[in-house]
Amino acid sequence: MEKLRFEFVVKQSEDPKTNVICITSITDTDKNMYLIPDKFQPAKLHEEIIKTQTFQKVKCTLQKRHERRHVWISLTQDLRNSYMDGDGNMQFKGYLLEQITSQTEQQTSAEALSRVLENFTELKKQSKQPNLKELCEKFVIEKFTKKTSSVTQWMVIFEAECTRIGIDEDIQKIQVFRLFLDDSCQDWYNSMLIKYTVNSEWCIWKKNFCETYVNIGWTPIRYAFSFKYRQGSLLEYALKKERLLLEINKSIDKHTLIDLIVTGLPNFVADEIDRNNLQETEDLFSSIRGLEYLINRRIVWTRDIDSGSKIKEKSLKDRPCRICEKEKKGTRYHPESVCWFKNRDSDRLKKEPIRSVNNSELEMSLNEIDPKN
Template sequence: MEKLKFTFQVKPTTDGKSNYIAITAIVTEDEKYFLIPEEFQAISQHTYIQTSKTFVTVKNTLKKRHQTRSVWIKTTEDILKTYVDEDGNMIFQNQFLEETTKEQLTVVSKTCSEDPIAKILEKLIENQEKKEKQSIKKLADKFVIEKFDGKSSNANQWMEVFEKECERFNVLKDEERIEIFRLFLEKSCTDWYSSMIIKLTLHSEWLQWKSSFIQTYANKGWTTSKYALSFKYQYGSLLEYAVKKEKLLLEVRKTIDEGTLIDIIAAGLPDFITDRINKEEILHTKDLFSELGKLEHLVAKKKNIKKKTIPSK
């Protein structure tokens, strides 16, 4: 025999919560039909078929429960030894396979797909999946992380925060992380996500997504660093300036020590503000923020003086 036709079907597990691919029947070149016993149908028991190139395509084709595909597979020596004995009888796991007809095989397949219990279980699973999708959106609202737009954040540090939030809310499965990941991307990053879905699909490894994300959005130039360092107070709230400056610096280098952080934030403030702050008393950024809050009135006062000195027309 040069080839055998195998019938693959997506079947529900015993508890109905997930699916598995099964081989339900084998057809020979002379159109003889043989049934695989239910206890031997799981693809995991068919090693040589599972590792064939044809099965990769079958696996990508079968997406929904009860779907079937019958495909020819070229027989190797290992496949022949597994399914055909020395006398040409169809066997599997040391058992002779039951021969049937094409019509009977069709009836069996149709009965399995129309099993009322299976239909009820399938409906329950669909409802559960809908609830899980809704809960993922609710869960995303609890994540303490800004959306990533590819411009304002350090990709490595952003990804580190995202993974910690996933762990905090027990989002550990690859598929769940990939799904919730989409909710934290915006602007051109959503196009990148769509491309990745086409290339890898939702049922892929999270590490592949993480690696591609970092390679795509990692900061390879000095622009972000230079902007963070040169960012200075110009107008408005002193506290808002300081908080934004701290954020910019931490996005560039998370490991920056607090003393250096304080010095760089202070360097961007006007002299008439820093002259009123005792450097020795500022040990943490929160101390600096507290002092700046007390000095907000000086900025407002200076602004009013400028308005009064403008001559009227």
Template sequence: MEKLKFSFQVKPTPDGKSNYIAITSIFTQDEKVFLVPEEYQAASLHKHILTSKAYATVRNSLKKRHQTRSVWIKTTKDILETYFDEAENMIFQDQFLEEITQGQLAAINKNNSEDPMVKILEQLVDDQQNKEKQSIKKLADKFVIEKFDGRNISASHWMEVFEKECARFELVECEEKIEIFRLFLERTCTDWYSSMMIKHGFQSKWSEWKSNFLQTYANKGWSTSKYALSFRYQSGSLLEYAIKKERLMLEIRKTIDHGTLIDIIAAGLPDFITERINKEEVEHTSDLFNELGKLEHLVTKKKFIKKKEDTKPVKENCSICEKLKKGVRYHSEDSCWFKTRINNEKEKEKKQIKLINNAELECELQYQDPKN
């Protein structure tokens, strides 16, 4: 037997929430048809078929529920031993397969497709699945997780939370996880997502995406750990400091014990705060948070409004007004009303002095001896 034809079909799981690929029948080269029992139809049970190149193409071809493909697969020694006994009877997992004619197979397929109840149920399931896919963004709004930008949180910790949220909303299919994964990425992470989509697409396995994500954004240095350990209280709320310190420590070491975590948080507090807290009474971080809430008044800054001092400049009396005997007036000489007048008087004095000097010079020239 050089080759066998296997009929593949996409079938719904018993709960109707997901699909699986099934092998429904097997054809031989002499046109014999053998039915595969329903409990043995899952392709995952036929391990030697899964490893064939033909199955990889079939998996990429079957994308919707109830789609079918019939493919010839070249037999190997393992395939022959799996589906034939020593007498060349068709078997699978110690079960003899039922032989039927091709006419009977066509009738079975027709009955299954024309059953009105089956059609109604299939339509309801398809409608429900389409509705769930359309509301993927609404479902993402219910996720209790912050968006990842490559710098705000540990990649491994974030991925752990993301997978827990997927499990909480029963997102088990690889395609569903890959699709909703995009809605929680920001900044350069969206470029990484686009590159992965070009290389792998929706039909790839989620494990490939997860592994690549952790390798790309894994924190390979000590900067995060050093920042978390050196983070200390500077100002503001004591409770806000303690909560942030706890988050930073849990991101770098999730398995840290309560006692060590409390000691590290307390080490970053001022001495006058820790001196007022009884360490023996603090068993959990919530106890420490409660104590810090009672001590908030010690670090609350009170704002006092200081009265502004009178810094008005002392004005000097105007010298122009004094010269003109206008009384003692306090304003600048540049803004004095009589500035123009005093300037005009100064110009007149300069002209008179010039005329007098010219007259004296003329008289001297008249009485001077011309011989000289």
């Protein structure tokens, strides 16, 4: 039995708020497509189609605007008379329908596919050149400097961040890598560009970087272990000490980590911490925060001593020197302990020899004195 394929599409009616089912094209078994003009597209004009059970299925299926279905309908005599004239030409209500051959359809499809591929290629190129500034803002990592303790551990964090952000290609990693190097490392990066270019493999850059900046000495380890509290916030000291220790050994035992942090605290602070209650570093940080008052109280007490010493020293400076007054050198204001005349008298007494005499010599000296005098 002969049949035709009708294309049903849900379109907007004259009222923008309502939809209407339309028939936009008819295709025969030879894949020849015939377009129906807009004025003849509403399904209510196709009385013979509406009577079929197939249309009832289409009506139940198409519920949203722009949905479409291609449905085959067997031709009855009434349908043939509605869509074909006596010579076999496709028509509707006396209007000859425009034919689109299969070749034209294939050409149109090829052109559409070509445009889609072009757009896809363009999008792919754009994805290969992302906005580096926006990507860097999403990274959670500090720049690498010469002071970074472990280059290997820093590289592990960098690659983990690249995976999280979605940077998988080597060229993208190399481009972003430059933005996380300190100025002192830019010479190394520029040298690598000259030797390998940005199109090289990431593993080459990674290996060269780690071998260049690996620290084989004991300085970072010595600094991390000997780092102690000097001044400021106790919590800030503890957090920095933890970071230094983790940078040199990420797998350090947590209890050892806690012990090393506490040993860097002043004894009068460490003695206030209950070691049995510390299971995690967070427990230690919580305890340290509650002991900040010890440092603040010590600072206030030290300031009081300093201010008292300054007041005492000031009062001594405001009083005139009695040694200068005794020596009739005028009124001078300075502490007596640093008076120049005091030091001079002391030196003079040291230089004069002390004469020792016995009683007989003293008696002879007194007899020789003239009584008249």
